[in-house]
Amino acid sequence: MKKTILIYGLSLALLVFVLEYFEYRFFIRELSTELFVFMIALTFTGLGLWVGKKLTNQTKIESPPFEQNEKAIRYLRISERELEVLELVAQGLSNKQISEKLFVSINTTKTHLSHLYEKLEVKRRTQAVEKAKSLNIIE
Amino acid sequence: MKKTILIYGLSLALLVFVLEYFEYRFFIRELSTELFVFMIALTFTGLGLWVGKKLTNQTKIESPPFEQNEKAIRYLRISERELEVLELVAQGLSNKQISEKLFVSINTTKTHLSHLYEKLEVKRRTQAVEKAKSLNIIE
DNA sequence: TGCAAAATCATACTTTCGGGTGATTGCTGA
DNA sequence: TCAGCAATCACCCGAAAGTATGATTTTGCA
Numbered sequence: 001m002k003k004t005i006l007i008y009g010l011s012l013a014l015l016v017f018v019l020e021y022f023e024y025r026f027f028i029r030e031l032s033t034e035l036f037v038f039m040i041a042l043t044f045t046g047l048g049l050w051v052g053k054k055l056t057n058q059t060k061i062e063s064p065p066f067e068q069n070e071k072a073i074r075y076l077r078i079s080e081r082e083l084e085v086l087e088l089v090a091q092g093l094s095n096k097q098i099s100e101k102l103f104v105s106i107n108t109t110k111t112h113l114s115h116l117y118e119k120l121e122v123k124r125r126t127q128a129v130e131k132a133k134s135l136n137i138i139e
Numbered sequence: 140m141k142k143t144i145l146i147y148g149l150s151l152a153l154l155v156f157v158l159e160y161f162e163y164r165f166f167i168r169e170l171s172t173e174l175f176v177f178m179i180a181l182t183f184t185g186l187g188l189w190v191g192k193k194l195t196n197q198t199k200i201e202s203p204p205f206e207q208n209e210k211a212i213r214y215l216r217i218s219e220r221e222l223e224v225l226e227l228v229a230q231g232l233s234n235k236q237i238s239e240k241l242f243v244s245i246n247t248t249k250t251h252l253s254h255l256y257e258k259l260e261v262k263r264r265t266q267a268v269e270k271a272k273s274l275n276i277i278e
Numbered sequence: 279t280g281c282a283a284a285a286t287c288a289t290a291c292t293t294t295c296g297g298g299t300g301a302t303t304g305c306t307g308a
Numbered sequence: 309t310c311a312g313c314a315a316t317c318a319c320c321c322g323a324a325a326g327t328a329t330g331a332t333t334t335t336g337c338a
Contacts, residue, residue: 077283082284095326106287107289111286124233126231126268218314246317246319247316252295254314
């Protein structure tokens with residue numbers, strides 16, 4: 001990334017110095033204004049594209065980011081606790097294991113799950129996980 | 140995408156006309172050459188970045204490719220039929236539904252599943268789906 | 279302060295899953 | 309040709325999951 005920025009800066013500086021060196025007035029009078037502006041614009045659009053590509057490539061390789069769809073969660077009225085249960089279900093835990101992890105009874109876990117099924121409009125835990133993932137509610 | 144290109148073209152044209160209209164020479168003499176070039180360069184670098192972002196976003200949304208890990212399938216000795224069952228499980232279907240879809244008895248489905256659990260070294264269908272996805276055995 | 283959610287738990291009942299065992303058929307490679 | 313595997317099915321049992329209903333406590337917000 002630093003390299004990218006460096007190259008970009010150097011290109012910019014280079015352009016300025018080249019213009020100075022070769023008497024920029026000459027260019028301006030020989031070529032039309034439009035053409036002059038065009039050249040700079042095109043060059044730096046290209047540079048911008050290139051820089052953008054470099055940057056996005058790097059950031060995308062470094063971190064494939066997951067952003068939770070909070071709108072969906074709010075819209076479906078899924079509570080904090082329900083979300084916790086959902087995440088554990090997605091990890092393949094049984095109701096018993098979930099209960100132990102959250103320090104509640106198995107009945108509580110089952111209640112949360114029932115509510116989740118209603119809200120997600122599904123019948124089984126596997127479907128709940130599927131749907132939640134497709135809605136970006138869980139990773 | 141067309142919109143993006145359109146906006147880019149319009150911006151470019153706009154710059155030219157604005158310069159013409161306001162007597163570009165005035166600007167050039169008032170500001171230094173470096174600054175003038177800088178402004179155009181920065182503007183169009185920004186535009187380039189923006190255009191690049193628009194374009195890459197589109198191409199990336201269009202093609203999220205999935206390539207099945209056949210090596211893993213072979214290594215784990217997962218059969219054709221088992222894979223079919225696995226895919227349906229991942230879609231959240233019950234054993235009964237899977238059996239109906241594959242035109243076999245529920246017992247057959249259960250047998251396939253048992254074998255899958257052994258091969259994937261898991262205990263439950265949710266875990267099987269999890270593991271299979273992490274191994275790129277299924278989408 | 280008071281109400282509506284949310285969180286908790288219980289009991290009872292049904293359905294689905296998963297494990298174990300065993301059997302038949304058909305294909306394939308040594 | 310025979311061993312081995314894949315695919316099919318059956319039966320049984322216990323565990324896990326899911327449904328229904330009802331109750332109590334906590335809590336956030338108007």
